[in-house]
Amino acid sequence: MSDRTPTPTEIAEAWHGLRPAMIRERPPELSRDEWAYLIQFVDTSCLRGFIGPGRGRERVTLVLPGNVSLLGPLLMIVATLSARVIRVKLSSRSDDVVEPVLAFARRHGGPRLREVLAGVESARLTRDDPRLAAWLADADVRVAFGTDAAMAAIAQAPHRASSRFLGFGDMTSEAWLAPDASDDVIDTLIKVFAIYGAQGCTSPRRAVVLDGTPSDLRTLRSRLCARWPSVIRTPVPMHLASQNLLHAQLARHAGFDVALAPGHAAVLAKLTKLTPSPEEEGTVSTLSTLAQGPLTMTMAAAALDDAVAALPPNIQTIGLGFSADGAARARAALRGSPARRVVELARMHHFEPVWDGHHLPAVFFDA
Amino acid sequence: MSNRDKLKQLVIDVFLLDETEFRFDLRRTEIDTWDSLGVVSLAVGVHETFGYHPTPEEATALAGVDDVIALLAARGIALDA
Amino acid sequence: MSALLDAPPFAPRDDAAFLAEANALSAIHLAGSADYRAIWPELAISGARAATAAELPWLHVGVFKRLRLRTEAPGVKHQRVLLSSATTSGTSSQVALDEHSGRLQARSSQAILEDFVGPGRRPLIVLDDAAALRRRGEVSARVAAALSLVPLASTTTFALDGDQAAPRWDRIALALADADAALVYGFTWALWQSWARAERPDHVGALLRARRIHFVHSGGWKKLEAAAVDRDTFDRALLDDAGPGSRVCDFYGLVEQNGVIFPLCEHGARHVPRWAEVIVRDPWTLAPLPPGHTGLLQLINVLAHGAPYHSVLTEDLGELLDGACGCGRAGPRFTLRGRVPQAELRGCAVV
Numbered sequence: 001m002s003d004r005t006p007t008p009t010e011i012a013e014a015w016h017g018l019r020p021a022m023i024r025e026r027p028p029e030l031s032r033d034e035w036a037y038l039i040q041f042v043d044t045s046c047l048r049g050f051i052g053p054g055r056g057r058e059r060v061t062l063v064l065p066g067n068v069s070l071l072g073p074l075l076m077i078v079a080t081l082s083a084r085v086i087r088v089k090l091s092s093r094s095d096d097v098v099e100p101v102l103a104f105a106r107r108h109g110g111p112r113l114r115e116v117l118a119g120v121e122s123a124r125l126t127r128d129d130p131r132l133a134a135w136l137a138d139a140d141v142r143v144a145f146g147t148d149a150a151m152a153a154i155a156q157a158p159h160r161a162s163s164r165f166l167g168f169g170d171m172t173s174e175a176w177l178a179p180d181a182s183d184d185v186i187d188t189l190i191k192v193f194a195i196y197g198a199q200g201c202t203s204p205r206r207a208v209v210l211d212g213t214p215s216d217l218r219t220l221r222s223r224l225c226a227r228w229p230s231v232i233r234t235p236v237p238m239h240l241a242s243q244n245l246l247h248a249q250l251a252r253h254a255g256f257d258v259a260l261a262p263g264h265a266a267v268l269a270k271l272t273k274l275t276p277s278p279e280e281e282g283t284v285s286t287l288s289t290l291a292q293g294p295l296t297m298t299m300a301a302a303a304l305d306d307a308v309a310a311l312p313p314n315i316q317t318i319g320l321g322f323s324a325d326g327a328a329r330a331r332a333a334l335r336g337s338p339a340r341r342v343v344e345l346a347r348m349h350h351f352e353p354v355w356d357g358h359h360l361p362a363v364f365f366d367a
Numbered sequence: 368m369s370n371r372d373k374l375k376q377l378v379i380d381v382f383l384l385d386e387t388e389f390r391f392d393l394r395r396t397e398i399d400t401w402d403s404l405g406v407v408s409l410a411v412g413v414h415e416t417f418g419y420h421p422t423p424e425e426a427t428a429l430a431g432v433d434d435v436i437a438l439l440a441a442r443g444i445a446l447d448a
Numbered sequence: 449m450s451a452l453l454d455a456p457p458f459a460p461r462d463d464a465a466f467l468a469e470a471n472a473l474s475a476i477h478l479a480g481s482a483d484y485r486a487i488w489p490e491l492a493i494s495g496a497r498a499a500t501a502a503e504l505p506w507l508h509v510g511v512f513k514r515l516r517l518r519t520e521a522p523g524v525k526h527q528r529v530l531l532s533s534a535t536t537s538g539t540s541s542q543v544a545l546d547e548h549s550g551r552l553q554a555r556s557s558q559a560i561l562e563d564f565v566g567p568g569r570r571p572l573i574v575l576d577d578a579a580a581l582r583r584r585g586e587v588s589a590r591v592a593a594a595l596s597l598v599p600l601a602s603t604t605t606f607a608l609d610g611d612q613a614a615p616r617w618d619r620i621a622l623a624l625a626d627a628d629a630a631l632v633y634g635f636t637w638a639l640w641q642s643w644a645r646a647e648r649p650d651h652v653g654a655l656l657r658a659r660r661i662h663f664v665h666s667g668g669w670k671k672l673e674a675a676a677v678d679r680d681t682f683d684r685a686l687l688d689d690a691g692p693g694s695r696v697c698d699f700y701g702l703v704e705q706n707g708v709i710f711p712l713c714e715h716g717a718r719h720v721p722r723w724a725e726v727i728v729r730d731p732w733t734l735a736p737l738p739p740g741h742t743g744l745l746q747l748i749n750v751l752a753h754g755a756p757y758h759s760v761l762t763e764d765l766g767e768l769l770d771g772a773c774g775c776g777r778a779g780p781r782f783t784l785r786g787r788v789p790q791a792e793l794r795g796c797a798v799v
Contacts, residue, residue: 024380040407249487
């Protein structure tokens with residue numbers, strides 16, 4: 001379309017220009033919530049935050065796991081702002097949301113966006129495919145999702161000395177609420193949880209009622225159950241309804257007091273205490289991998305200091321559902337904690353330029 | 368096409384309604400597709416059609432077609448224009 | 449022993465007796481299994497006294513993939529562990545077998561099978577490797593299904609060696625030599641690949657065409673569907689080279705319901721023996737569904753003492769059928785509607 005390479009801002013504008021088409025048609029592979037988020041994300045005002053001051057790093061390789069969340073397409077879009085050559089390794093064995101987004105953008109995007117996307121190559125590869133090794137070897141930026149072991153293997157694969165590595169490992173997140181949380185906060189928790197259940201690194205796998213009593217916790221669970229059907233109006237797919245019945249039984253077996261949200265939409269597993277005393281050793285404070293279901297939320301009441309002390313080492317995001325004063329107090333207590341992000345509850349899944357402790361513009365651009 | 372007809376068409380397109388289902392007094396609670404995607408699509412559609420881009424807060428606060436009319440009117444966009 | 453087993457499987461039912469036995473069995477498991485008590489804490493306090501079969505406690509079938517459950521009770525002597533065949537998740541179900549239940553389960557499966565293939569012993573040819581029998585401490589679903597036919601067998605011949613697809617026709621010819629009828633059992637796919645599609649020596653074909661053969665198979669149709677083989681094609685391919693009166697019998701069963709099998713009758717229904725019950729449930733409410741509505745199958749029997757697998761909520765879909773069956777068997781009946789469709793929830797690094 002032009003002789004010169006478009007600037008990052010022009011590329012952001014090209015993505016922005018996709019929005020009118022996006023409101024008219026949605027690829028069936030993406031949920032309505034996911035598509036809504038993507039429409040907001042490609043707004044120039046949002047994408048501008050991901051643009052660094054220097055030259056873009058030219059070759060980016062993304063290694064995505066099976067069933068990756070919206071983070072896959074979001075990172076691909078961010079990569080297009082800086083890179084000319086983008087390779088996306090998709091899982092060889094499951095559904096994916098990157099290719100539907102790419103196909104949509106190629107079909108509906110303007111000439112500039114199509115030109116940018118001509119530099120994007122995606123393929124379903126196994127980890128040991130020689131093409132992946134070649135993509136990793138010549139990349140300026142390597143981005144990988146996966147278990148800690150899988151990421152270490154990808155980081156160590158042969159690569160250029162100047163190449164940067166961005167790894168998104170097995171992280172967990174929590175929602176912290178006040179005992180007298182408003183209906184809006186309850187509704188927000190339901191919405192944020194229902195998007196990816198406990199599967200996303202930014203999903204609130206555990207809800208903690210700060211300074212709450214066991215009775216507050218019971219009340220919270222009752223309110224979640226009561227409000228769930230009006231907030232999430234689509235029934236969960238049948239297999240998830242069935243899996244939730246299984247995980248409710250496994251959580252009970254693990255010592256949790258369990259309720260199912262109406263329509264078996266989620267497993268709400270209540271703990272008596274977040275941090276068991278030494279003599280209660282063996283009491284579970286988190287569900288084991290065995291019992292953790294894809295839509296299982298554990299719940300506990302705890303004092304602020306105990307909640308901070310009980311944070312797992314792989315804590316990513318804390319979503320706060322408080323009044324301004326309560327949020328300030330929680331933020332102060334979390335300073336110096338392992339939590340990578342502390343945000344309002346509604347923003348738990350928001351993908352931002354500083355993500356998981358990495359400043360993305362500094363990764364994708366050379367200052 | 369008048370602004371009134373443009374708004375009607377926008378609401379029909381964005382919320383996937385049959386023409387017969389449309390009313391100017393339709394409320395958000397009556398439309399299943401007025402969910403997260405509906406909110407965003409309506410905001411983008413209003414921008415595309417009327418040139419005003421509602422803020423996320425404004426878009427979220429819209430509770431019915433009459434609120435859209437009021438929002439447009441507050442920006443000097445009259446429905447009978 | 450269950451008194452319900454004293455009558456033929458599809459004789460008129462005694463629902464009150466069934467419920468009493470099922471309640472007693474739940475109480476045995478609550479008393480003898482801490483795992484079961486943990487899963488049903490409310491019953492551990494109040495006791496198990498369901499007023500209807502639909503109120504009986506159940507375990508989700510997936511529990512058996514994650515926990516090795518055992519019930520300790522007087523008279524229960526545990527034996528081997530029954531393992532399901534590999535699933536897409538790669539995890540097998542584990543069911544603790546015991547001597548007492550084993551006797552009941554053998555009586556059950558013999559009675560049900562006799563109702564379909566007729567009484568009398570005849571050579572049993574199993575399309576499997578005898579080595580599968582010799583694993584210590586555990587027994588596979590395939591072998592368990594084959595062993596359920598042993599009470600009907602005069603001799604038992606394992607016809608495969610190792611992972612060879614071609615059967616040992618010499619052994620089969622020997623087994624058929626002095627008989628006028630035979631039972632041939634295999635997993636559905638094995639029966640297709642190693643029997644229906646296999647080339648066999650002429651003399652074996654001649655032996656088969658002169659005998660009444662009951663082909664009995666179980667296991668999923670997934671591989672056959674992928675190969676575009678429907679039930680008619682499958683049955684025809686087997687019966688083409690079999691004598692007059694030969695039949696194909698497809699049965700449905702779960703390792704978590706060992707001993708209770710549901711052969712397909714000639715009118716396309718699966719009948720529930722009087723010592724078992726089937727409930728079809730709405731996946732989103734668990735409400736029992738009436739005939740004509742598809743839902744999750746819950747299978748209940750009164751035979752399982754060694755572990756609480758007497759009442760299992762499956763991930764199989766089914767539908768109860770209304771009215772009387774043309775085959776004349778009494779009691780409830782159902783039809784399978786496949787499995788709950790699977791799809792993963794999206795996530796980040798943990799998947």
